[in-house]
Amino acid sequence: MKCFELVQRILEDTYASIPGDDDQRMQLVEEALATLATRYNGDVDMVGGLDFDNPVTRFAYVCCYLPAHAHWIYELVQWSRAAQACLARSKVRIACIGGGPGSDLLGILKYLGYRGSSPPALFCEIVDGSLEWKQTWSDLAFSMKWPPRLNTDFVVHPIGSGREWRDPDRFDKADLITINFFFSEIAHLEDAADAYITRLFRRIKPGAIVLFNDNDDPRCYTRFDALALRVGMETLSSNSGTRKAYDQAEQVNELGVFRTKFAKYSPRLTGQVAWRVLRKG
Numbered sequence: 675m676k677c678f679e680l681v682q683r684i685l686e687d688t689y690a691s692i693p694g695d696d697d698q699r700m701q702l703v704e705e706a707l708a709t710l711a712t713r714y715n716g717d718v719d720m721v722g723g724l725d726f727d728n729p730v731t732r733f734a735y736v737c738c739y740l741p742a743h744a745h746w747i748y749e750l751v752q753w754s755r756a757a758q759a760c761l762a763r764s765k766v767r768i769a770c771i772g773g774g775p776g777s778d779l780l781g782i783l784k785y786l787g788y789r790g791s792s793p794p795a796l797f798c799e800i801v802d803g804s805l806e807w808k809q810t811w812s813d814l815a816f817s818m819k820w821p822p823r824l825n826t827d828f829v830v831h832p833i834g835s836g837r838e839w840r841d842p843d844r845f846d847k848a849d850l851i852t853i854n855f856f857f858s859e860i861a862h863l864e865d866a867a868d869a870y871i872t873r874l875f876r877r878i879k880p881g882a883i884v885l886f887n888d889n890d891d892p893r894c895y896t897r898f899d900a901l902a903l904r905v906g907m908e909t910l911s912s913n914s915g916t917r918k919a920y921d922q923a924e925q926v927n928e929l930g931v932f933r934t935k936f937a938k939y940s941p942r943l944t945g946q947v948a949w950r951v952l953r954k955g
């Protein structure tokens with residue numbers, strides 16, 4: 675499965691839903707791309723406030739960030755025997771915390787696609803504060819050629835709203851949990867962010883594996899590490915460095931017309947990333 679190719683099909687579908695004529699759409703998307711680039715520039719983002727409820731922001735995010743973020747989850751699974759053992763079972767429950775458009779799940783599906791042997795039956799909760807991502811995910815899922823034993827549920831947990839746990843979830847049953855470029859997004863919410871992650875860690879079952887990628891910013895990962903330590907999570911792997919978002923199969927040109935249309939803002943292909951693989955003790 676090639677993320678850029680998949681994303682291109684989504685962009686085609688969703689671009690048309692942005693209001694206005696082509697010039698107006700291009701201007702709106704360019705503004706959103708500029709805002710995202712400024713916010714994520716230097717791989718530091720601790721202030722929050724991006725409006726993912728806005729379709730233009732979501733379009734810009736899918737265009738520039740989704741393929742890299744999916745690829746980095748794929749890579750983390752490739753590097754982790756514990757995650758691979760988890761995905762070797764016949765049935766696997768996954769929770770993608772802050773999973774937005776489904777990037778994290780795409781990364782896992784990419785791993786399973788390359789692994790080749792018969793994939794497990796998957797049940798995945800995509801958990802996010804913005805319900806609007808549900809449409810992006812359903813369009814993505816519709817474009818995929820994937821065996822039918824994949825069930826997804828969208829769980830809305832708007833952290834910092836006081837309603838974060840109102841939607842029921844099955845975190846207690848999850849085998850594999852992803853927290854992908856999410857902690858930096860909620861870190862500005864301070865106690866609410868810490869309380870959410872702490873409660874998540876407390877609720878997951880012994881043996882559950884957590885995959886974490888985020889910006890290589892100590893303000894983000896030292897706090898995350900402290901939360902994990904406090905609830906007794908075992909660190910299986912902890913590192914940081916430059917990550918690349920492409921392999922031989924992934925060709926950014928597969929974004930087609932959108933590659934040239936928004937050439938000034940090319941998709942994210944590298945990043946300074948901190949990553950962790952944790953296991954609940």
Ligand SMILES: C[S@@+](CC[C@H](N)C(=O)[O-])C[C@H]1O[C@@H](n2cnc3c(N)ncnc32)[C@H](O)[C@@H]1O
Binds near residue numbers: 743802833854856859
């Ligand atoms: C940088 S995106 C990461 C999405 C996905 N994991 C990825 O790597 O592509 C951050 C996600 O956090 C979600 N988010 C931001 N603030 C939030 C909040 N207060 N509560 C819940 N989700 C939030 C956004 O909707 C978005 O999907």
